[in-house]
Amino acid sequence: MQELQNQFLHQVIMEGIKEPLFIVKVGDDTEFYYECLNHTAMEKTGLNEKIIGKSISEVYPKERADFLNKQYRLAVSKAESIKYTDSYNSLLGEKYYSETTVTPLLDRVTNQCTHVIAHVHDITEKKWGEFELREYWKKVNESNQKYSSLYKNNSDAIITFNIDGDIIEGNNKVEALTGYSMDEIAYSDLSALFDQKNVELLQANFKKAIEGELLDFSLIMNKKTGEQIELVVKFTPIIVNNQVVGIFSMMKDITNLIHITRKYMDTKQRLKIITEKSQDLITILDPHGFIVDASPSHKHILGYEQEELIGKHFTYNIHPEDKSLLEETILHAIHMDKSGRIHIRKKHAVNGWMWFDMKATPVFNEDNEFIYMVCVSSDIQSQMDYELELKHLAFHDSMTNLPNRRYLKDFLKKSVDDYVNNKINGLVVGMMDLDHFKSINDEMGHDAGDAVIIEFGNRIRKNLRNIDFIARLGGDEFVIVLPDTQEVEIGNILENIQKTIHEPWFIGDKTFHLTTSIGIGIVPKDEISISSILKTADIALYEAKEAGRDTYKIITMGT
Structure with missing residues (x-):
C-alpha cells in the first residue's frame, strides 16, 4: 500500500504539477543535492x-x-519559506521571468531541515506586458516622421495605461488637456480628475477594454x-502574444463641439454653421x-465639392x-x-x-x-497605416526584413497543429548558419558582416517554396520550416541551398566564398513541443x- 502511495505521489509531482518543481536534499x-525534478522543470x-x-x-x-x-x-536558516525573482533565456533566446518559492522540510523528530522544495511560478507575461508597453511607446516616439502627427503632434491627448490602470506614457497634449504634467500623473489612475459617477464609468470601461473590447465613451473631467x-475617450486594448498587456487611450476635448451642437442642432440652417467650421467630414442625411x-471639408479631405x-x-x-455594417x-x-460608431472606408x-x-x-x-x-467622419488613415507598421515591426527582423x-513561434505552432490534425503530410525544421562567419566581421568590418547576413537570408529564401518559412534568430543563425515535406525530399532541398551558398560572394570590392552547416529535425506526429x-x-x-x-545532418525526433 505504501509503495502504491509513493508511486502515486511521484506521478503527481512529475506529471500533475504544471509548473517547474525541484526537490533537493540537504547534505x-x-x-x-538534487533528488527530483518534474517534467515541466x-x-x-x-x-x-x-x-x-x-549538487547544485x-x-x-x-x-x-x-x-x-x-x-x-x-530558507534553511530561517526554517520558513522565502521567495525570490529570477530570469532565464529559452532556446529561442527570449528572456523569461519567474518567482520561486523555496520551502524547507523539517524532520518531525529532530526539527532539522532534510530537504528543500523549490516551486517556480512563471511571471513572464506580467513582466513582458510592461516591457512591451514601454517598447511600444519607444517605437512611437522613434517612428518615421510621416507618422509623427498621429502622436507627437496630435491635437488629442494620448495616454498608455498598464494592465493595472496606471499611466505609463503620454504625449505632450496630456498636460494641455488635464493641466497636469506627465511627472505629476505618471503611475496614477486619473481617478482624482473625475467625480464618483465618472470614476465608476471609467473603471467599468477599463475593465471591458482589458477583456479585449474596443470602447468609445464620454466623460466629464475636472482640470x-x-x-x-x-x-x-477611446480605449483600445494593446495585445501582445494574444494577451492584453495594457490600454491605448485617446482623449478628445469635445466641450466646444458639444456646446455648438446643442446650440445649433435645432434647424438645418444652424447645422450648416457647424459643417462650415468643421475639419472633419460632416454629412446630413434625410x-x-x-x-x-x-x-x-469634403473638398480637401476626399476631393469632392x-x-x-x-x-x-x-x-x-x-x-x-x-456597406452592410454601415x-x-x-x-x-x-x-x-x-449615436452609433463604426470604422469604414470611403473612396477619395x-x-x-x-x-x-x-x-x-x-x-x-x-x-x-x-x-x-448627422454623420461626423474623422480621417484615421494615418493611424491605420501606423498600426500596420507597428505590427510589421513586431514580427520582423529589422536588418533582413525576414520574420x-x-x-517563428506562431508559425511553428500553427504548423504543428496542422500536422497533428492531418492538414499537412510531414513537417521538417532546419537550423543553419555560416561557417566561420566571425572572420567576416573581423577582417571586413560589421557593415560587410551585415551585408553578408542579408544576402545569406536572400539565398536561402530563393530555394524555398511559397508554403515554406524562414526566420532569422540572430547573428548569422536562421531557421527554416518546411511544411508538407517528406524525408526523401529533404536532401535535394538542402543540396540546392548549399549549392547557392557556394556561389561567389561580392561585397563592396571583395570577392570570396562561404559555406553553411545545416541541422535538420524531422518532426513526428506525437511531438508537440516547439x-x-x-x-x-x-x-x-x-x-x-x-x-x-x-554539410548537413538529419535527426528524426524520438529515435
Whole structure:
C-alpha cells in the first residue's frame, strides 16, 4: 500500500504539477543535492534526470550555483519559506521571468531541515506586458516622421495605461488637456480628475477594454484649474502574444463641439454653421439616407465639392465590404435613439480608399419623428497605416526584413497543429548558419558582416517554396520550416541551398566564398513541443559542425 502511495505521489509531482518543481536534499557538507525534478522543470530548463544525486555546484556554473545556494541556505536558516525573482533565456533566446518559492522540510523528530522544495511560478507575461508597453511607446516616439502627427503632434491627448490602470506614457497634449504634467500623473489612475459617477464609468470601461473590447465613451473631467470639460475617450486594448498587456487611450476635448451642437442642432440652417467650421467630414442625411448637406471639408479631405454630394445616397462612395455594417449601424442608432460608431472606408476622388472613424447621431423633432442623421467622419488613415507598421515591426527582423523569432513561434505552432490534425503530410525544421562567419566581421568590418547576413537570408529564401518559412534568430543563425515535406525530399532541398551558398560572394570590392552547416529535425506526429523541435535542429547543426562543416545532418525526433 505504501509503495502504491509513493508511486502515486511521484506521478503527481512529475506529471500533475504544471509548473517547474525541484526537490533537493540537504547534505552534511552544507551542499544541496538534487533528488527530483518534474517534467515541466526539464522542459523549461533543458535539464534531465542525469542531475539526480548531483549538487547544485556540480550542475551550474559557479556564479549561478552561488546564487541558488544562497537562496536555499537562507530558507534553511530561517526554517520558513522565502521567495525570490529570477530570469532565464529559452532556446529561442527570449528572456523569461519567474518567482520561486523555496520551502524547507523539517524532520518531525529532530526539527532539522532534510530537504528543500523549490516551486517556480512563471511571471513572464506580467513582466513582458510592461516591457512591451514601454517598447511600444519607444517605437512611437522613434517612428518615421510621416507618422509623427498621429502622436507627437496630435491635437488629442494620448495616454498608455498598464494592465493595472496606471499611466505609463503620454504625449505632450496630456498636460494641455488635464493641466497636469506627465511627472505629476505618471503611475496614477486619473481617478482624482473625475467625480464618483465618472470614476465608476471609467473603471467599468477599463475593465471591458482589458477583456479585449474596443470602447468609445464620454466623460466629464475636472482640470487642475477646476474647469470642467467634456471628453470623448477611446480605449483600445494593446495585445501582445494574444494577451492584453495594457490600454491605448485617446482623449478628445469635445466641450466646444458639444456646446455648438446643442446650440445649433435645432434647424438645418444652424447645422450648416457647424459643417462650415468643421475639419472633419460632416454629412446630413434625410430619413431615406440621401445627402441633404455636407461640410466644405469634403473638398480637401476626399476631393469632392459639396454640390457633387447633395442628392446622392450616403453609401455611394462606401467600400462594398463596409456597406452592410454601415446600414446596420445607422438603423440601430435610429432604433435606440443614440449615436452609433463604426470604422469604414470611403473612396477619395483620386487616391482610392481611405479609413474613417464615423459617428452617426439621429435627430428627432418635437413629435419624436426621425428627421435627420448627422454623420461626423474623422480621417484615421494615418493611424491605420501606423498600426500596420507597428505590427510589421513586431514580427520582423529589422536588418533582413525576414520574420523574427516571435513570428517563428506562431508559425511553428500553427504548423504543428496542422500536422497533428492531418492538414499537412510531414513537417521538417532546419537550423543553419555560416561557417566561420566571425572572420567576416573581423577582417571586413560589421557593415560587410551585415551585408553578408542579408544576402545569406536572400539565398536561402530563393530555394524555398511559397508554403515554406524562414526566420532569422540572430547573428548569422536562421531557421527554416518546411511544411508538407517528406524525408526523401529533404536532401535535394538542402543540396540546392548549399549549392547557392557556394556561389561567389561580392561585397563592396571583395570577392570570396562561404559555406553553411545545416541541422535538420524531422518532426513526428506525437511531438508537440516547439522547444524540443528547435532543440533537435540545434543538436543536428552542432553535429554538422563537428563533422567538418559545409554539410548537413538529419535527426528524426524520438529515435
